[in-house]
Amino acid sequence: MDTPLSNKQLKEQFVSNLTGSSLLEIAALTVTLPILVLIRHSFNSIPVTERRRVNFVARRVDQMERSQTIRGISLKKKKDDAPFECRSFKAYLSTLTLDFLVIVVPMLLFFTVLADWSYIIASLFTILTLLYIAVKRAGGSSPVLEEPNSFRAYITSYRVIVMIITILCILAVDFRIFPRRYAKTETYGASLMDLGVGAFVLANSFVSRQARNIASVNWKIAIVSSSPLIFLGFFRLVTTTGVDYQVHTSEYGVHWNFFFTLAAISILTSFINIPPKYSGVFGSLVLVGYQFSLMHGLNHYLLSSERGTDIISQNKEGIFSIFGYWGMYLIGVHLGNYLIFGTHSSALKSSRWVRTRVWVLAILFWLLTVLLDRHVERISRRTCNLPYVTLVVADNLQLLSILTLADLIPGIKTSVLEEAFNRNLLATFLLANLLTGLVNLSVDTLSASSTTALFILSIYAYILSIVIGIADYFDMKLKFW
Numbered sequence: 001m002d003t004p005l006s007n008k009q010l011k012e013q014f015v016s017n018l019t020g021s022s023l024l025e026i027a028a029l030t031v032t033l034p035i036l037v038l039i040r041h042s043f044n045s046i047p048v049t050e051r052r053r054v055n056f057v058a059r060r061v062d063q064m065e066r067s068q069t070i071r072g073i074s075l076k077k078k079k080d081d082a083p084f085e086c087r088s089f090k091a092y093l094s095t096l097t098l099d100f101l102v103i104v105v106p107m108l109l110f111f112t113v114l115a116d117w118s119y120i121i122a123s124l125f126t127i128l129t130l131l132y133i134a135v136k137r138a139g140g141s142s143p144v145l146e147e148p149n150s151f152r153a154y155i156t157s158y159r160v161i162v163m164i165i166t167i168l169c170i171l172a173v174d175f176r177i178f179p180r181r182y183a184k185t186e187t188y189g190a191s192l193m194d195l196g197v198g199a200f201v202l203a204n205s206f207v208s209r210q211a212r213n214i215a216s217v218n219w220k221i222a223i224v225s226s227s228p229l230i231f232l233g234f235f236r237l238v239t240t241t242g243v244d245y246q247v248h249t250s251e252y253g254v255h256w257n258f259f260f261t262l263a264a265i266s267i268l269t270s271f272i273n274i275p276p277k278y279s280g281v282f283g284s285l286v287l288v289g290y291q292f293s294l295m296h297g298l299n300h301y302l303l304s305s306e307r308g309t310d311i312i313s314q315n316k317e318g319i320f321s322i323f324g325y326w327g328m329y330l331i332g333v334h335l336g337n338y339l340i341f342g343t344h345s346s347a348l349k350s351s352r353w354v355r356t357r358v359w360v361l362a363i364l365f366w367l368l369t370v371l372l373d374r375h376v377e378r379i380s381r382r383t384c385n386l387p388y389v390t391l392v393v394a395d396n397l398q399l400l401s402i403l404t405l406a407d408l409i410p411g412i413k414t415s416v417l418e419e420a421f422n423r424n425l426l427a428t429f430l431l432a433n434l435l436t437g438l439v440n441l442s443v444d445t446l447s448a449s450s451t452t453a454l455f456i457l458s459i460y461a462y463i464l465s466i467v468i469g470i471a472d473y474f475d476m477k478l479k480f481w
Helices: 007-014 023-042 048-070 081-111 115-138 151-172 195-206 219-242 258-271 276-303 316-341 351-375 386-408 416-423 425-442 450-473
Strands: none
Touching (some): 023 115, 023 151, 023 351, 081 416, 115 386, 151 316, 195 258, 195 316, 195 386, 316 351, 316 386, 416 425, 425 450
8 A cells, every 4th residue: 555645745746747838928927917017106106215205304303302312402202293103104004005906916816816817918918008108198198207217217126026926936836726837847848937046146137246347356255245145045955954844856956945056156256257248248158058068968967867975966956057047147247237237328328228129139039039949959947058048038028128118107117015125135035935934834735725825825925015015114124244
């Protein structure tokens, strides 16, 4: 009689041997998600910068009052101060909740109960957005102008969208309400979750020191600055092993994880300093060389289920995929420098200049992805091959290209929720991982009904949004270095 599988084994089996969805469905999802942000921006009438200015002034006044009290001057607050502050905080929470309902909740629904309607929703959103832009432009409405090159505002929204997708998917994948085609693929194929680690690497590269052409630090400082990521990598390894948490070994290996990959890229980039104007070419050469190695024997080694006892063989997927992620990072550095921080930026780069180039680049990378996937090698996140890299770049540029349409829509460039997440991306990710672990240890996710799963995911996402929002309201930021 066969021994019944443990709950851990059942959960590992639940996310194994998956083949992903189609490139068209991934593109469709990438259309709908940024449009949700544009919708929120179009009717958001509470400027974040003004709210932050008022809070700053209030804090300065409070500090002056305390300072004068220490000197022996007693200043009593007016009785109506408290209600004003209370109303301010309540207004902030109300705005944050509205952001959550407009941006996060629809995303959650698109990933779960509305997943089979992705093409229809994408088509509907596209048509309505184009009609809205046409009507506003015909009516003479003009968007709020913030600066000549507002691509940095798009980057903020883009980074937040990547984070929201990540925090929703890492828990939703453990429930049956989450389509298996959106979960990470085993070997070849593409899915929504496959884009996660690549999007993180690319998002960091766009705004990195290298992209800003800041002088590179020496290797000692690079290792010290990467030490928090290394610590988090070991912390995750120890905790998942200690509580017998489910781990999909074929993703990174036995001991390797996402934090080690980010740390390795950071250290490698500091060791080999490439000027941003050459980083695109150098990154492409790294990727082509790595792809050549994959097709001439390395794939057989990496995709084999056999593992030796040495540390490299135990973690072969995580270690060798660094070359792919490093090449992706270098391309992102070049794009970030070209579109945002280059010497020809500032006023010379109009919003139209940026928008046109992002759209053209997105289309070119999508065409390149299709060609590579069909004629070179199928997309593989597991090895981080060349087709996977071009897919990540194409999908993320598509997301950015849609966000650039904000220049054609009256409104502001960010929301309270985006501002809060953007200021605490690391804290958001760590808290999401902690809550995901707690839910998995407390709830049998595989047996949960669709209603129960949707309720848990909604509460989880709202707690994250409120906690990070309150931290931002009181100017608290998690930073290791």
